[in-house]
Amino acid sequence: MLNWQLTVAVVAGALVGLGVFLLIRETSPATPALGPALRRLHPNPERPARIADPGSQDLAWLSGATRWLRPPHKELALLGKTPEQYALSLLLSVLIGLATPAVVTIALSAAGISLPVVVPALAGLGLAAGGALVAHQDVLSKAKQARREFSRAVCTYLDLVALQMSAAHGPVQALERAAKVCDGWVFDRIREALRLAQLQMHSPWDELRDLSDQIGVPELGDVGSIMQSSGTEGAQVHETLRSRADSLRDQIRTDNLARAEAVTGRLDIPGALLVFVLIGFVLYPFLARI
Template sequence: MLNWQLTLAVSGGAVVGLGVFLMVRELLPASPALGPALRRLHQPPTVVRPSASAARSPEWLTGAARWLRPPHRQLALIGQTPEQYALSVLLSALIGVATPTLAGAFLAMMGVGLPFVVPVLGSLGAGFLFALVAHQAVVQKADRAREEFRLAVCAYLDLVALQLSAAHGPVQSLERAAEVCDGWVFERIREALRIAQMQMHSPWEELRDLADKIGIPELGDVGAIMRSSGSEGAQVHDTLRSRADALRDQIRTDDLAKAEAVTSKLDIPGSLLVFVLLGFVVYPFLARL
């Protein structure tokens, strides 16, 4: 009996160790291959550009990604593929399933017997919980990235307006404004403009496609405004500035709403503290009755 328990514990530990190794291996950045990167740049606009990691993914992982229905816009925003999302969710669920099993085996080795249904239900519940936590981590990371992207778009609008006021053309203004700042947001914008230049597309169409792909409509507004720059001239400068101011007001309003929501949550422990103090005051009188 002891050998069976030891074998179960060793097998569960090996499964957990393998899952952790695969997760770390997927999270570590890998150097992209030059050939697939060049082919993605020269593909026609109607063809979907697959990533290098997606091309290396096995078929079962691709099928699992379709079955899990990943949030494509959130994944495109944070630079992950559906296959990476599916792998993280499946590994998290596997760790959740293995944890109660290992705990049950350890308790059995210590002489504490548990009904068979307890580790089974615990494994199913922990697997679902761990998978849900992995999904929520992706969603929260995408929400933070979206807020950062919107703030960067505000600065990009002002920079494009300054470039237009310096008598630069629409396309040159978009490119020069993207080269001013660093960061992953401006890197994504520069990449979109670079693809538009290599494929001989209009940059505002490429910005609109990027905005639709990652779910940032504010970036699409930049392309929509710059599309009319050839006919309206100086009015585009004022439109860009007014759109930047409106976006800042919207971000400020959203931040105030989030702060009020957090403040309202703090009222609950404050109310509970009042009841606790009231209990300390009333208890001596009740004890004398």
């Protein structure tokens, strides 16, 4: 006769062991990969090279899973993650969701409380699906916040490029000097794109537009389009850059006000509930006498 408690214990132990193995594999230091660095220096001219995480080579076994998961590529590129890392986060969330009911069932069994096998099985499936959904929404939420931060940084970058153009610098030099002024992950991505354009002998505005399409930030593509007119047609674009920065600043201010109004509207709900509770306390003595 099959012992369901022993089966659940073995399956839970295997899942927990797999999760611990994956965590140790990710946290352990890996050997630096020389191949991606050489491919960035000597890319294929028909396919521009992109910045890749050397640790993604260790997750090549998850490349098959990314074909049917349909990961959000623009959001992952903005966060600096690979589809394999996205698949690994979903896998860990699913494993945790499956193992949690089994561990709880074992603890209850040790305390003398037995549950039907259907309960932990259904709970595990539900928690697994919920964990995968939470992991996916976490990526989308972080990408949305990072995209807002990128847009604000691009607004500053537009002003800096306009100042460099007003100082009689060339378009390429203006883009590079403006990117070196500020720190932060946004300007690191911009500097890396400009460095990549220099190594590949590409125009920097084309590289900025490619980065804009890759991460889904159209404001950065506007910088490339404006600077292209200066590099190819010799147009004076510092006024255009300033006007674009002003319009982008107004757009960011409008979005912030809309989010603030939405948060304020959600705060009205607990306030209304509190009013009903106070009315109930006031009316209760009169209703109790009746």
